[in-house]
Amino acid sequence: MSQGTVTLESRELSKTYYSTDPPTEVLLGIDLSVRAGEFLVIMGASGSGKSTLLYSISGMDKPTSGNVTLEGRELTSLSDAEMSNVRLTRMGFVFQQPHFLRNLDVRDNILLPALKGAAKGKDKDAAIARVDALMERFGISHIKDHGITQVSGGQLQRASICRALAGEPSVLFADEPTGALNSSMSDEVMDALTDVHRDGTTIVMVTHDPGVAARGDRVIYLRDGALVDANEMGPWQPDTAQQREDDLLTWLRELGF
Amino acid sequence: MRSTTVKNGERLYLRYAYNDLSRNKGVNAALIVILILSAFLMATGSMVIERLAGSISRLSEQGKPPDFLQMHLGDYDRAALERFAADHESEIAAWLVEEMLGFDSASLTWERPSTGENGDLAASRIDNLFVTQNAEFDFLVDWTGGVVRPAAGEVYVPVLYEQQYGLTAGDVLTISTDAGPHRLEVRGSVKDAQMAASLSPSSRFLIHPEDFEALARAGGAVPEIIAEYRLTAGSDANAIQTAYEGAGGLPTNGQPVTGQQLRIISMISDGLVAFALVFISLVLVAIALLNLRFVISGSLEDEVHEIGAMKAIGIPDRAISALYLTKYSILALVACVVGGLLAVVAANALTQSIETSYAQAPVGIWTFLVPLIALAAVYVIVVAICRGVLGRVKKIEVVNALVHGSTLDEKQTARRAKREARWVRRTGLASSSGAGVNRRLALLDLRAEGRAWVLVPVVFGLTAVLITLPANLVSTFESPQFVTYLGAPERDLRADVQFQQGVDDVKDRLVAAMADDDRLTDVQTYAYVDYSADSADGRARLRVEVGNHVDGAIRFSQGGLPQDGQIALSILNAEKYQVGVGDDLTIDDGDESITVQVSGIYQDLTAGGQTAKMPGEVTEGASAYTVFADLADDGADPAGIADEYGEQFPTAGVKPTQEYARETLGVLIDSMRGAAWIALVFGLGVAVLITSLFLKLRLTRDRPKMGVLSAIGFSANEIVGQVRTKTLLVVAAGTVVGLVFAATAGQSLASAALAAAQLGITDLTFIPNPWLVYVLYPLLLLGAGHLGVALLTAGIRRADKSQWL
Structure with a gap:
């Protein structure tokens, strides 16, 4: 899909949790368009619905109403198996906690979606070579045989990015990817994500950290389940980083952040 | 405060x-x-x-x-019984000789005048003994515990018949005698402390002495007696039994109990x-x-x-x-x-x-x-x-x-x-592919988290033991091969000529008829000869089965078949006479003493587990005989031929060997079958329950893992499939271990329980029904595991996967 065209779109997206009394309306009819190759950041106070929005547009959760399309394909009407296949082949995920399988070493954890994809027809050897290359690129090939309890949080999160990229997704979803890391590890991870974005991968990221959000091309702001404003910031450059962060903070303060 | x-x-x-x-x-x-x-x-x-x-x-x-009681068929010397009682005055508080008239079930019919209904008791396999009320002890009582005394023309039937045939007060019971029918009015039922057990082979009808005399005169009944003893406090019934058997001249042609x-x-x-x-x-x-x-x-x-x-x-x-x-x-x-x-x-x-x-x-x-x-x-x-x-x-x-x-x-x-x-370190996931990824993940999970899953195989192992053990017991007791535990060869027909007068004559005619019968082959006779020998409690009677004993027909727990000059003893008799294989035992038939060597010890449920076997041939003078024959045509109906001989030799007790086993163990098997059903129902219920409970907790704890799998493209079906694979693998492992345990240690446990019951079996080898125990039950257990998975994973498909992370 060419740069600039809308790749992911939600219309009238609502989500209500009926397990609470009274039911909690978390998303109130969100209209959102994500352009191909864009790095979109979702911000908002705790409980504003930003993670729910991320999981609803990525098909992890089913919205209560509204619809989501990815590359022109309606996601909300897909079956569980079809949606799983979309996640496998078109999406990648990075979570706040790395969420790796304890029974696999780092490399096998990264390989898992690639192997799963290979089962769906992609070439397995190519997938393995791609994973090895990704680990090399993100500086974690030396820990490939390690158990996940034997490596640092930053290494794990970079491994998480490798796993998300293993299936060559068109969109990478990241939910507070630096939320559990210290500042130096946080920078490692954001450098990695910025690298991925430069390669042309679309990124949708949730964060509450303005420093991290400054990496994005565009920041949208959610309040009580509604999209209240958006800030087009353009491509990130290392030399303007501080300026972007200050501008973003000013904008956020105006929104009551 | x-x-x-x-x-x-x-x-x-x-x-x-x-x-x-x-x-x-x-x-x-x-x-x-x-x-x-x-x-x-x-x-x-x-x-x-x-x-x-x-x-x-x-x-x-x-x-x-x-x-203590001794059943007896035939003449007896009352003076000898009186002498025995006098000699053991300090141990015997009271004694009596109960006279009984045994009628075949087929000779008893009933009718209900009020409704015109009628029927017979032919289907009953129990001996029907007509008696009068005793004076001092061994009373037949009504449901209040009162001692019943019927008037002339009245009969009280055993409770069993009241239950099975609905015989009730007002019905008329007709007994076919040689002199014609003898009619008695049923007045109620009686409980019998001596013959109340479901396993008891006989039951007593209570009648007035006048009717007893009339029935005795009419003919058609087999007269029997029971010599019965009430002992003084502290006296040992086994010692009295030994003394009785060693006394000589006392009636002993029947079972002592x-x-x-x-x-x-x-x-x-x-x-x-x-x-x-x-x-x-x-x-x-x-x-x-x-x-x-x-x-x-x-x-x-x-x-x-x-x-x-x-x-x-x-x-x-x-x-x-x-x-x-x-x-x-x-x-x-x-x-x-x-x-x-x-x-x-x-x-x-x-x-x-x-x-x-x-x-x-x-x-x-x-x-x-x-x-x-x-x-x-x-x-x-x-x-x-x-x-x-x-x-x-x-x-x-x-x-x-x-x-x-x-x-x-x-x-x-x-x-x-x-x-x-x-x-x-060596998961080697890269070497697997396709659907193998799911299977591989399931196996890796199990390998790494085996300890967390151990509950399921243990429970299914226990359940497998629980349901197969009683099933194995039932199939073993029902198996045609089980007659070997009854001290009998695995033959088609069996005739017992015993506890009656003229046994030699009946036996000779029966053997001659069978030998001439083209439908039968290999007619063999075993004679029961009474000896006495020294037991732990003194001189006791030893009834020995003499004949051509063959290999494989007897379940030896030690030693083997007796050769000339040797004797094989049942386990209980080996204990009673305190001998082991290789020991000598001196036995006395009243005329002479001989010393024989114990060749083997075998398991036997019959005759209270107290039997003995010697080789040889005894054609006359024995107390009883058993005649075995095989069918020339394997497809022939042994029951039909047995019935023919039964009519020709009504006192010979000709039966298919399998029916003999069924009669001996029928009630026990029925009880065990009930227990087996209860075990099956409860076992499967518990298996489903435990699988569900385990999975409920396990799935809750595995949510983050399932969330990751879902996020990286595993469908709900695949995640459920992994859970199913893991569950069924541990269920299968537990079931296999349980089955092996039941077949090995379970067999030893069952043997130990039977040995403790002193029935005469100490070493039982299961004869399982392989389709049931090794096919159907494992499938049922796998089905139970599968059901648990289905119940507990139903929610996975509907869940918002992000909630798991």
Whole structure:
């Protein structure tokens, strides 16, 4: 899909949790368009619905109403198996906690979606070579045989990015990817994500950290389940980083952040 | 002040327990169901055993059965009996000779004048003995325990016939005698302390002495007697039996029985289901305890942050444990109360037939204490195990709990990390592909988390033992090969010419007829010759089966077939005469003494387990004979041929060998089949319940993992498939181990139980029904596991996967 065209779109997206009394309306009819190759950041106070929005547009959760399309394909009407296949082949995920399988070493954890994809027809050897290359690129090939309890949080999160990229997704979803890391590890991870974005991968990221959000091309702001404003910031450059962060903070303060 | 604090503390515990119970309804419901089942079966089993023992004792008090009796067919010397009684005056409190008239079931018919209904008792396999009421003891009593004395023309039928044929007061019982029909009016039923057991081969009809005389004169009956003895307090029935058998000249042409044997046979035949219930409940208690351990460990891990916080603010370990213990104490208490109440209903239903056959057991302190003690034992064991598992609270470190959310200390955490690192080093996921990824993941999970899954195979192993053990016993007892445990060869037809006058003549004519019959081959005769020998209690009678004994027909536990100059003894006889293989035994047939060497010891259920075998041929003068024959045509119907011979030789007792086994063990097999069904139903129910409970907890803990898998493209079906693969693998492993255990150790356990019952079998080899035990039951268990997976994974497809992360 060419740069600039809308790749992911939600219309009238609502989500209500009926397990609470009274039911909690978390998303109130969100209209959102994500352009191909864009790095979109979702911000908002705790409980504003930003993670729910991320999981609803990525098909992890089913919205209560509204619809989501990815590359022109309606996601909300897909079956569980079809949606799983979309996640496998078109999406990648990075979570706040790395969420790796304890029974696999780092490399096998990264390989898992690639192997799963290979089962769906992609070439397995190519997938393995791609994973090895990704680990090399993100500086974690030396820990490939390690158990996940034997490596640092930053290494794990970079491994998480490798796993998300293993299936060559068109969109990478990241939910507070630096939320559990210290500042130096946080920078490692954001450098990695910025690298991925430069390669042309679309990124949708949730964060509450303005420093991290400054990496994005565009920041949208959610309040009580509604999209209240958006800030087009353009491509990130290392030399303007501080300026972007200050501008973003000013904008956020105006929104009551 | 202190008591107020304690009260507040107790209220807090109760409130916590209540909140926990209402929050985790599914898990707690499954736990309490298992606990209720355990308590229910334990209480029911113990109540039935107590009631049965009480009923037998009650009837024993009312009917005053003999402490030792000797059945006899044929003439006898009354003076010899009087001499024996005089010689043993200090041991014998009272004695009598009961005269009986035995009529074949086919000669008894009944009609109901009020409705015109009628029928016969031909289907009954029990010997029908007509007697008059005794004067001093061995009374036949009515349902109130009163001694019944029928008027002339009246008959009281055995309770069994009242139950089976509905014979009731006002019916007319007609006995076909040689002189024509003899009609008696049924006045009611009588309970018989001596012949009440379901396993008893005979039953007594009570009539007036005038009718007895008339029936005796009319002919058509086989007259028998029982010499019966009531002993003085402290006297040993076995010693009297030995003295009786060694005295000489006394009537011995029949089965000797002691009061203790009567009691054991009653407990075995009517108490088997109750014993099975207790066995099932023990297995269930074990399963419940394993479950509790698993659930409590899981709760501690899930709530480690809260426990850490409580410790951090200074709440003592005991108080934290008490929070959890309160809930499990409440569950155990409720289970015991509900199980106990249900048991009252079930025990009432189960003891109804016992009370009909025996007597209404008096309600005493033990009636309440026995089930209460059983329930208290369940409660105490459950609470003790919970307390033990909750001891782990003490070991939880505050920092590890709060910061790392771990119940482990640093050393344990390091050990675990090392262990996990070892596990993952060679996972080799890259070498698998396709659908293999799912299977591979499931196997890796199992390999790494085997300890967490161990509950399921253990429970299925126990369940497999629980359901296959009684099934194996039933199939073994029903198997055609089982006759070898009855000391008999595996032949088609069997004729018993015994306990009657003119046995030689009947036997000769029967053997001649069989030998001339083209349909039969290989006619063989075994003679029973009475000897006496020195036993542990003195001189005793030893009935020896003389004939051409062949290999494979007898279940030797030691040694082998007797050759010339040798004898083989049943296990109980080897004990009685205190000899082993290779020992010499001197036996005396009244004319001369010979010394024979014991060649082997074998298992035998017949004749009270007391038999012996010697080679040779005895054609006349024996007490009894058994004739065996095979069918020339394997497809022929042995029952038809047996019936023909039965008509021609009515006193020869010709039967297909299988029917002989069925008659000997029919009631026992029926009881065991009941126990097997109960075990199957409860076993499968528990298997589904445990699988569901385990998966409920396991899936809750595996949510993050399932969330990751879902995020990276595994569909709900694939995730459910992994759960199914893991579950079915552990179910299959547990089932296989259980089946192997049942076939090996279970066989030894069953043998030990039979040996303890002193029936004459000490070494049982199961003859399982392979389709049932090795195909159907494993499939049922796999089905139970599958059902558990289906029930618990139904929610996975509907769930919002992000909630799992």
